[in-house]
Amino acid sequence: MSDSAWLSSELGYCTNVHSGETLQDIKQNLATYSVRVRQLRHLEQMEVGLWLPDQAAKTLLCDSQLTEFKRELESLGLQIRSLNGFPYGGFHQQQLDGKLQPVKREVYQPDWCDERRLIYSSNLLHILNALMPDDCDFASISTLPLGDKQSRTWDQHALLHTIEQLKQLTLQCATLHNLTGKRIVFAIEMEPGCVLEHSDELLRFFKLLKKYDENARYVTVCLDICHLAVSGESPHEVISKLQKAGIEISKVQLSNAIELELQKNWQVSLASGFAAQMQASPWLHQTSVFLDKFKPISVADFSLLFTEQSERLWQQVDRATHAFARVHCHVPLFAEHVVIAEGVSSGTTQTQLIEALRALTTLSAQQSYKPILEIETYSWSLFLEQFAGDLCHGITTELAWVELQLKVAQLSDSPNDSVLESQP
Incomplete structure (x- = not known):
């Protein structure tokens, strides 16, 4: 089998699906859920993409618990090559004015103009350096695309300040690489x-970064397939574009978005059902409305499609030959359809996901490394009753689906066929 193949043990999931901000919460989630997923897959070792919020990261460093934590991971049969450094604090809920509130737009705070983001990212770098398996020389930490477009004016001054912060981080990456031989990238x-929403924006930023930072090679890309689908970009085209620009893709988050046809008679059902559920969920559900072949119309949250201000948009929908919406809501990878309201079923962007997995054939053939692949269905709590009932079985079924798709694309080296028993 080719060196480009992903072993079963190298395919994991991101632990931001589990709530909890303390180190004890993180350890409990790993022992309760991640180990169970590994066991259901009949694996002795399994990688997980670890989400460490700021509070847990500081505890690990301040209390010198890194060595003990690595031993615990080894005893659980779990390996870490990937950290999720995007959500800084609470991702499922947060404490505001003494009350628990949904995270929503706060997930982008602090942004890359804020020194707290640099400190947090630096902490994650040193943690991952300590937690990586001894025989591993490459790892990746995903981070936010600078920040929320609405949070501040992202002019040249803000971008250059962000680059100055990134320069401090990449210098640390380069220093660690030279000392240890371990290459850890962001x-x-x-x-x-967000500021970097589309690939053209990303390319412009990388051009600016390379101009000012001699260690810019330690800043790479994490492709989230759900995000690409909502933005209306083809995974194959984006991968090709980044390859031509010499920009490394170090991680691919496998995720699936909602895609629904827009019909006027669905408005009441959607507004009273799914839209209300989305509004109450912890996360933002950015939505793009596609009308015929025109550029998609961006809406900050799916629930905003059902306000008085959206009437003009619905008039455009009525005039369109073909109208559909893609919603930033991470649904199970194996789902082709999702029931979102009584009598209303939507499709998903699973075809985009399959396209991305097949495009990885080109990526792995042309480059000397394999990007880390991990599932990121953090909103399983919205779909457990509909699809699985049990979170660990749901995640295991997703991983089995990925392995099957990789086998179809002749990418996977998976002698353990038993995982396919979880296929729905």
Whole structure:
């Protein structure tokens, strides 16, 4: 089998699906859920993409618990080559004015103009350096695409300040690489509504970064397939574009978005059901409305499609020959359809996901490394009753689906066929 193949043990999931901000929470989640997923897959070792919020990261460093934590991971049969450094604090809920509130737009704070983002990212770098398996020389930490477009004016001054912060971080990456031989990179993850939302914006930023930072090679890209779908970009085209520009893709987050046909008679059902659920969920659900072949119309959250201000948009929908929306809501990878309201079923962007997995054939053939692949269905809590009932079985089924797709694309080296028993 080719060196480009992903072993079963190298395919994991991101632990931001589990709530909890303390180190004890993180350890409990790993022992309760991640180990169970590994066992269901009949693996002795399994990689996980670890989400360490700021509070847990500081505890690991301040209390000198890194050595003990690495031993615990080894005893659990879990390996870490990937950290999610995007959400800084609470990702499922947060404490505001003494009350628990949804995270929503706060997930982008602090942004890359804020020194706290640099300190947090630096902490993650040193943690990952300590936690990586001894025989591993490459790892990746995903980070936010600079920040939220609405949070501040992202002019040249703000961009250059961000680059100055990144320069401090990449210098640390280069220093560690020279000392240890371990190459740890940061990976910018494009997201709808953020400063770097589309690939053209990303390319312009990398051009600026390379101009000012001699260690810019330690800043790479994390491709989130759900985000690409909502933004209306083809995974194959984006991968090709980044390759031509010499920009490394160090991580691919496998994710699936909602895609629904827009019909006027669905408005009441959607507004009273799914839209209300989305509004109450912890996360933002950015939405793009596609009308015929025109450029998609961006809406900050799916629930905003059902306000008085959206009437003009619905008039455009009525005039269009073909109208559909893609919603930033991470649904199970194996799902082709999702029931979102009584009598209303939507499709998903699974075809985009399959396109991305097949495009990896080209990526792995032309480059000397394999980007880290991990599932990121952090919103399983919205779909457990519909699809699985049990979180660990749901994640295991997703991983089995990925392995099957990789086998179809002749990418996977998976002698353990038993995982396919979890296929729905």
